Amino acid sequence: MTTVLVRPRVHPRLHRVRARWGWGLGALAVVVWSLAGAGAFSGEVTNPAGTAQFGRFAAAALSPALDGAFLRVLADSVLVTVAYAALGAALAIGLGAVGAVALARTTWGRRRAGWTLARGALAVPRGLHEAVWGLLLVNLLGLDPWVGVLAIGIPYGAVTAKVFADLLDEVPRGAYSALLAAGAGRATAALYGLLPPASGGLLSYSFYRLECAVRSAVVLGLIGAGGLGYQLSLSFSSLRWEQVWSCVYALALLCLAADAGGRAVRRRVASPRASGDRLRRDPALTTAVAVVLAGVGWSWWYLAISPATLVSDRTGAQLAYVLSAAWPPDVDGPLLSAVATAAVDTVQMSVIAIAVATLGAVLLAGVAARPARASAGRRLAGAVVRLGLLLLRAVPPPVWALVLLFVLLPGVLPGALALGVYTLGVLGRLAAEATEELDPRPRAALTALGAGPVGGWLYGVLPAATGPVLAFALYRWEVAIRDTVLVGLLGAGGLGALLASRVAAFDWGAVTTVLAALVLLTAAVDLVSARARAALR
Amino acid sequence: MDLTVHAGERVAVVGPSGAGKSTLLGLANGSVLPSTGSVRVLGTDPTALRGRALRELRARVGTVHQHLELVGQLRVVHNVNAGRLSSWPAWRAAWSLARPQGLPEVLDALTRVELADRVFERTDRLSGGQRQRVAVARLLVQRPELVLADEPASALDPLLAGRTLELLAGLAVDRGGALVASLHDPVLALRHCTRVVGLVAGRITLDAPAASLTAGDLADFYGAPR
Structure with missing residues (x-):
């Protein structure tokens, strides 16, 4: 006998995913809190008197200074910036290669304690911005080219070591284990079984670091290391807007060249040419590596760097003095409350920055992406938006802060918006690339039915793009909290401003406290961002 | 090639893969532009239209795509509602993502494809056959006059495949239009269509009323040396 069961009729209900709603509402609350804290809802924030000056600045965009004398100065500055970037990146990659061995799971195997300790030690160099390193190093070494090189090399080296170690750990174990089983030593097995599969990623990442180093070298120039950033701040403080714009365009070109070069190398690495029966190397890659190596040698000569500075008696004495003065850290009440207030300001600045950048990036990504088929007008609009985004990210955040101070009253808001504008340049491009990589067919199907x-x-783009774009935004928030310190160093408030004032007063005990707060804050932001990204997946 | 489809016809397009079946359907819904020759859809040349008028024509042509082209990250209800994007203003489309609009019609369409209990599921959580039925439900909500279907039955079991083709054919006939479907299964083609068009390498090599053909003829056509 068969019994037919009547299927109960269930009324479907709309279930929201709790975790995501929690993160979403939490994020909204934090943004509102940050805006309120920055005074966006209360009192005067704009400075109408500065509009005329802002107009003069904007008008100069069309007439950059192009006289021979200034162009020669500009060319020299570009060379100095490139030299710092090349040496800094080279140092970072060297440190990264050594550090990767110390960080890789492959090295530590099952000894988790050692591995955790090695990773934890990285939090300090990684948590401090290049400019902070610059500020500290200048007090140790005086005005020496080593300051710029080390300020880039140390934090970049830490990040590079982590990424290199991750790349090595992600290589499938099969070939490596087989070599070990065949009796090869661990180093030899790694050389034959781990390094070749990872080499493409390692090379790509090295060139990416070189691109980033160009931007960092400009920022270090702003705080006095020379080069394009220095020239930019000189022209700015003497109100020579035409020269400022020449510097900005030179910067944009430099960033564009670094970007295009890096992209070309990454493309070549991703799809290598067939070699056949003869040993053939890709000429473009060989040239790129040779040019970079020659560039590093030239930079060494051009900046007249001498290793003697690092081991001189004066440096040693200064280091001993600073270290003894910096310990124990200063923990008296007024300083701690100042640190807490500054930390809140820093978080609020970074949150406003990332909110502004994400909103702008979502709105612009559709226009900035290169569509497969498009009218001439659409293509032109796309090119204009992409150029605009390039200019936004070519100008370092502190310069944006100075520009915004024409029309906004000093405080947290101009710093936050400056950082937001700069981050928009980066995030807009990432969002556009994420949009380009989406499957175009769902949207084409909607167009075909008349949408x-x-x-x-x-319906066709937003649902698929939300995940990747929010993940990028959270990642950029980690970067933004570090950059907030940079904007602060130049006066916009927060932990950066506090640090700058304590260093200027040679109050090394307080400097240790502020640095510890900085490292803790960046580590906390990294943790929250990683959790939020996990909830998005 | 020269092909005219009249109102009320149900045309099965058959042929080996790569013969140009999808391209033919793409020409009809405007996603492929003709390099030479001309196309008239529902009496109008789509290449001559722009903006609003083009969108109105496109709203009258509904397509079930071979790879479904649904948005996996959206819930089923939104993927079905996407069939109404041609008539909805932008604000309503946006609001519907927060508060699904026109739920009764969506549920009605989903009931007809036996998927009403999954209305709020994320589309990428469904199986291949279920997604195919979501694509059909989108068409039921769109209510087009010309129904184009690219392998609409490829991921369905025979029973569901038959019912899906009946739905699509009924939809076209209700609105006084036509159905053009590319099909792999000769039995389905003969049972649900009135006319069979065979394509080989972009040329029409067979064009006959379904009544004059047998399953054996079509099997020969698929097996024909090319």
């Missing part, structure tokens, strides 16, 4: 551009974007 308009907005409807097609809402």
Whole structure:
């Protein structure tokens, strides 16, 4: 006998994913809290008197200074910046290669304690911005080219070591284990079984670091290390807007060249040419590596760097003095409350920055992405937006802060918006690339059934792009909290400003406290961002 | 190639893969532009239209795509509602993502494809056959006059495949239009269509009323040396 069961009729209900709603509402609350803290809802924030000056600054964009004398100065500055970037990146990659061995799981095997300790030790160099390293090093070494090189090399070296170690750990174990089983030593097995599969990623990442180093070298120039950043701040403080714009365009070109070069190398690494029966190397890659090596040698000569400075008696004495003065850290009440207030300001600045950048990036990504088929007008709009984004990220955040101070009253808000504008340049490009990589067919299907551009974007692009773009935004928040310190160093408030004032007063005990707060804050932000990204997946 | 489909016809397009079946359907819904020759859809040349008028024409042509082209990250209800994007203003499309609009019609369409209990599921959590039925439900909500279907039955079991083709054919006939479907299964083609068009390498090599053909003829056509 068969019994037919009547299927109960269930009324479907809309279930929201609790975790995501929690993160979303939490993020909204933090943004509102940050805006309120920055005074966006209360009192005067704009400075109408500065509008005329801002107009003069903006108008100069069309007439950059192009006279021979200034162009020669500009060319020299570009060379100095490139030299710092090349040496800094070279040092970072060297440190990274050594550090990767100390950090890789492969080295530690099952000894988790050692591995955790090695990773934890990285939090200090990674948590401090290049500019902070610059500020500290200048007090140790005086005005020496080593300051710029080490300020880039130390934090970049720490990041590079972590990424290199991750790349090595992600290589499938099969070949390596087989070599070990065949009796090869661990080093030899790694050389044949781990390094070749990882080499593409390692090379790509090295060139990416070189691109980043160009930007960092400019920022270090702003705080006095020379080069394009220095020239930019000189022209700015003497109100020579035409020269400022020449510097900005030179910067944009430099960033564009670094970007295009890095991209070309990464593309070549990703799809190597067939070699056949003869040993053939890719000429483009060989040239790129040779040019970089020659560039590093030239930079050494051009900056007239001497290793003697690092081991001189004066440096040793200064280091001993600073270290003895810096310990124990200063923990009296007024300083701690100042640190807490500054930390809140720093968090609020970074949150406003990332909110502004994410909103802008989402709105612009659709236009900035290169569509497969498009009209001439659409192509032109895309090119204009992409150029605009390039200019936004070519100008370092402190310069944006100075520009915004024309029209905004001093405080947390101009610093936050400056950082937001700069981050928009970076995030807009990442979001556009994420949009380009989406499957175009769902949107094409919606167009084919008559959906308009907005409807097609809402249903065909937005749902698929939200995840990657939010993940990028959270990652950039980690970067933004470090950059907030940079904007602060130049006066916008927060932990950066506090640090700058304590260093200027040679109050090394307080400096240790502020640095510890900085490292803790960046580590906390990294943790929250990682959790939020996990909830998004 | 020269092909005219009249209102009320149900045309099965058959042929080996790479013969140009999808391209033919793409020409009809405007996602492929003709390099030479001309196309008239529902009496209008789509290449001559722009903006609003083009969107109105496109709203009258519904397509079930071979790879479904659904948005995996959206819930089923939104993927079905996407069939109405041509008539909805942008604000309503946006609001519907927060508060699903027109739920009764969506549930009705999903009931007809036996998927009403999954209305709020994320589309990428569904199986291949279930997704195919979501694509059909989108068409039921869109209510087009010309129904184009690219392998609409490829991921379905025979029973569901038959019912899906009936739905699509009924949809076209209700609105006084036509169905053009590319099909791999000769039995389905003969049972649900009135006319069979065979393509080989972009040329029409067979065009006959379904009544004059047998499953054996079509099997020969698929097996024909090319």
